[in-house]
Amino acid sequence: MNKKVVVTGMGVISPIGKSTAEFSESLKAGRSGVCKTTQFDTTGFDVTIAGEVKDFDPSLWIEKKDARKMARFSQFAVAAAAQALEQANLIETVSNAEGTETKKRITGNAERAGVVLGNGIGGFEIVSESFRKLHDAGPRRMLPLTVPLMINNEAAGNISMVFGAKGPAFTQVTACASGTDALGQALDLIRSGRCDIVIAGGTESCITPFAIGGFQMLKALSTKRCDTPEKASRPFDVDRDGFVLGEAAGVLVLESEESAKKRGAKILAEFAGYGASADAYHITSPDPSGEGGGRAIKLALEDAGIKGEDIQYYNAHGTSTEINDVTETKMIKFAFGDHAKKLKISSTNSMTGHCVAGGGGIEAIACILAIQEGFFPPTINLDNPDPECDLDYVPNKVQYGTVNAAASGSLGFGGHNGVVVFKKYEVK
Numbered sequence: 001m002n003k004k005v006v007v008t009g010m011g012v013i014s015p016i017g018k019s020t021a022e023f024s025e026s027l028k029a030g031r032s033g034v035c036k037t038t039q040f041d042t043t044g045f046d047v048t049i050a051g052e053v054k055d056f057d058p059s060l061w062i063e064k065k066d067a068r069k070m071a072r073f074s075q076f077a078v079a080a081a082a083q084a085l086e087q088a089n090l091i092e093t094v095s096n097a098e099g100t101e102t103k104k105r106i107t108g109n110a111e112r113a114g115v116v117l118g119n120g121i122g123g124f125e126i127v128s129e130s131f132r133k134l135h136d137a138g139p140r141r142m143l144p145l146t147v148p149l150m151i152n153n154e155a156a157g158n159i160s161m162v163f164g165a166k167g168p169a170f171t172q173v174t175a176c177a178s179g180t181d182a183l184g185q186a187l188d189l190i191r192s193g194r195c196d197i198v199i200a201g202g203t204e205s206c207i208t209p210f211a212i213g214g215f216q217m218l219k220a221l222s223t224k225r226c227d228t229p230e231k232a233s234r235p236f237d238v239d240r241d242g243f244v245l246g247e248a249a250g251v252l253v254l255e256s257e258e259s260a261k262k263r264g265a266k267i268l269a270e271f272a273g274y275g276a277s278a279d280a281y282h283i284t285s286p287d288p289s290g291e292g293g294g295r296a297i298k299l300a301l302e303d304a305g306i307k308g309e310d311i312q313y314y315n316a317h318g319t320s321t322e323i324n325d326v327t328e329t330k331m332i333k334f335a336f337g338d339h340a341k342k343l344k345i346s347s348t349n350s351m352t353g354h355c356v357a358g359g360g361g362i363e364a365i366a367c368i369l370a371i372q373e374g375f376f377p378p379t380i381n382l383d384n385p386d387p388e389c390d391l392d393y394v395p396n397k398v399q400y401g402t403v404n405a406a407a408s409g410s411l412g413f414g415g416h417n418g419v420v421v422f423k424k425y426e427v428k
Contacts, residue, residue: 002191003190003191003193003256003257003258004256004257004270005187005190005191005254005255005256005257005270005271006254006255006256006257006260006267006268006269006270006271006425007252007253007254007255007267007268007269007270007271007368007422008087008088008089008090008253008254008255008260008265008266008267008268009083009084009085009086009087009088009090009252009253009268010083010084010087010250010251010252010253010268010365010368011079011080011081011082011083011084011085011087011201011249011250011251011252012080012083012248012249012250012361012362012365013053013056013076013079013080013248013249013250014033014053014246014248014249014250014352014355014358014362015033015034015051015052015053015054015246015247015248015351015352015353015355016031016032016033016351016352018053018056018079019083020083020087020365020369023362023365023366023369024369024373026351027348027351027366027369027375027377027378027398028375028377028398029398030351030378030380030396030397030398031351032229032230032231032233032350032351032380033051033052033054033246033351033352033353034049034050034051034229034230034232034233034244034246034351034352034353035049035050035051035052035054035229035230036048036049036226036229037049037050037052037207037212038052039052039125039207039208040207040208040209042212045209045212045213045216046216046221046223046226047212047215047216047221047222047223047226047245048226049222049225049226049229049232049244050207050212050244050245050246050247050353051233051244051245051246051247051248051352051353051354051355052207052246052247053076053205053247053248056072056075056076056079058070058075058078058079060079061078061079061082061083062075062078062079062082062162063103066078066158066162069145069148069149070149070154070158071122071123071125071126071149071150071154071205072123072125072205072247073119073121073122073123073155073203073204073205073206073247073249074123074149074154074155074158074203076155076203076204076205076247076248076249076358077117077119077155077156077158077159077201077203077249077251078155078158078159078162079249080201080203080249080250080251080361081159081162081163081199081201081251082104082162082163083251084199084201084251084252084253085104085106085163085199085253087253088253088255088265089107089263089265089266090106090107090108090197090253091104091105091106091107091163092104092105092107093105103162103164104162104163105163105164106163106164106165106197108196108197108263109196110164110165110166110167111166111167112167112195112196112197113165113166113167113195113196113197113198113199114165114167114168114169114170114186114189114194114195114197114198114199115156115159115160115165115167115168115169115170115198115199115200116156116168116169116170116171116172116182116183116185116186116189116198116199116200117155117156117159117170117171117172117182117200117201117202117203117251118171118172118173118174118177118178118179118180118181118182118183118201118202118203118357118360118361119152119153119155119171119172119173119178119202119203119204119357120152120173120174120175120176120178120204120206120356120357120412121152121204121206121211121356121357122150122151122152122154122206123149123150123151123154123205124150124205124206124208124210124211125205125206125208126143126146126149126150127146127150127210128208128209128210129143130142130143130146130150152171152173153169153171155171155203156169156170156171157169159199159251163199165197165199167189167194167195167197167198168189168194168195170182170185172185174412174414174416174418175356175357175412175413175414175416176317176354176356176357176359176360176410176411176412176413176416177276177360177410177411177412177416177417177418178202178356178357178360178410178412179201179202179203179250179357179358179359179360179361179363179364179410180202180360180363180364180408180409180410180418180419180420181276181360181410181416181418182200182201182202182357182360182361183200183201183202183252183254183271183274183360183361183364183420184274184275184276184418184420185200186198186200186254187254187271187274187420188274190254190255190256196255196256196258196259197253197254197255197256197259198253198254198255199251199252199253199254200251200252200254201249201250201251201252201360201361201364202249202250202355202356202357202358202359202360202361202362203248203249203250203251203357203358203361204246204247204248204249204355204356204357204358204359205247205358206245206247206356207245207246207247211245212245215245218284219242220242220243220284220321221242221243221244221245222240222241222242222243222244222320223241223242224241225241229244231381232244232320232381233320233349233350233351233353233354233381234320234350234380234381234382234383235316235318235319235320235325235347235349235350235379235381235382235393236318236325236329236347236379236382236385236386236389236393237320237381237382237383237384237385237386238384238385238386238387239383239384240320240321240322240325240386241320241322242320242321243319243320243321243349243353243354244320244349244353244354245353245354245356246349246352246353246354246355246356246358246359247353247355247358248352248355248358248359248361248362249358249361249362250358250359250360250361250362250363250364250365251361252271252361252364252365252368254271257270267425268368268372268425269368269371269372269422269423269424269425270422270423270424270425270426271420271421271422272303272304272305272306272405272421272422272423273300273301273302273303273304273305273306273420273421274299274300274303274418274419274420274421275295275296275297275298275299275300275301275302275303275418275419276296276299276416276417276418276419277292277293277295277296277299277417278292278414278415278416278417279292279293279415279417280292280415281415282415283413283414283415284413285323286323286324286327286328286331286411286415287327287415288323288326288327288330289327289330289334290327290328290329290330290331290332290333290334291331291334292331292415292417293327293328293331293334293335293409293411293417293419294330294331294332294333294334294335295335295417296409296417296418296419297331297332297334297335297336297407297409297419298335299419300407300419300420300421301335301407301421303421304405304421304423306405306421306423308335308336308337308339309336309339309342310404310405311336311339311343311405311406311407311421312343312344312401312402312403312404312405312406313343313344313345313346313367313370313376313403313406313407314332314343314344314345314406314407314408314409315345315346315347315348315363315364315366315367315377315406315407315408315409316328316332316345316346316347316393316409317347317349317359317409317410317411318346318347318348318349318350318379318393319347319349319354320347320349320350320354324411325386325389326386326388326389328409328411329388329389329390329391331409332345332391333391340391341391341392342392343391343392344376344392344394344399344401345379345391345392345393345394346376346377346378346379346393346394347379347393348362348363348366348377350378350379350380350381350382351377351380359410360408360410360418360420363408363410364408364420364422366408367406367407367408367420367422368406368422370403370406371403371404371405371406371422371423371424374400374401374402374403375398375399375400375401375403376394376398376399376400376401376403377394377398378394378395378396378397378398378399379393379394379395379396380396381396382395382396383395383396403424404423404424405421405422405423405424406421406422407419407420407421407422408420408422
């Protein structure tokens, strides 16, 4: 029998909040974090907006000497992990033998604590800067830490090093499904008995000329509302014209129920199930039938041991692209059948922008907050629903009600589909 897995901590760095409390407040308020891009000069670009994390000060969570050795996506991940570990009461301050230095370390058996982080792109700002220096001045002027700063696995590696987690430290790379798939891999690590605790989620920060230019060339980004950026991300709306690139990290502390109970931890929710599938269809477009993503939902429900009608809220991938939103509507109908019409569904991307791997982490947290606080986050900017998107997407204003179980789905380039299911924790 599988071990029951629970959530004991959560941390968020996002365009609409740098804590779970601020994130929750913004979700309820329908607050947009999309704005004019400030991280680079957008002259010559069709796309001049993004979902940026404003006023991020890594020193609030990370020693300055450590932060200097991290790209922005790693800093986000460590900051969110610090929040989650604090909430889980899994951090203690230890001194070195000389008493000259203190560090925050994970409590308990560090060898039974793992890390699984999803990241789709890595440190693009490091790549861009080093390529510029290589081109302008030659290889000896490149950033000395170019490689360890830019590679995807460094977010997981830095969490492990900063907090002393000595179990397995993995990185999941399945494009925009990376954060969700990382949670699923973490679930399996605990169920199998390989770990008691796993710090898991997703992180992304790639608002750079290279990334914006690349997505712009794919015709994937919104260009029509750069003068009113807060209106640009509009999932399921007939007037949508592409996604808005965002950045974020969402990290959860996952733990076996046995471990959490043994140390008297406050349990926030049960992580009940995970499902994954591949469309085997196209490099960037989802299978238009919705069958691939629908199978992932069905697998997640089966893994959780519940039926579709047991879910009250579904956090959609909802990118605000022409193809995704119609396909995802079909996917939800395929998986939930008649219950699809009764579900509350929303895309929090309407507020944060599309945060790639970070999306899976913060959207899982949105589900847990919905369960804890009894609300359905809205899909803002849903002014003229697409007739082909005919489900209840909680348009524009938060709704309140009981949420006993919630699911979140993520779809990635390459046809990757991942879905996670969370339930209200029942004390027995």
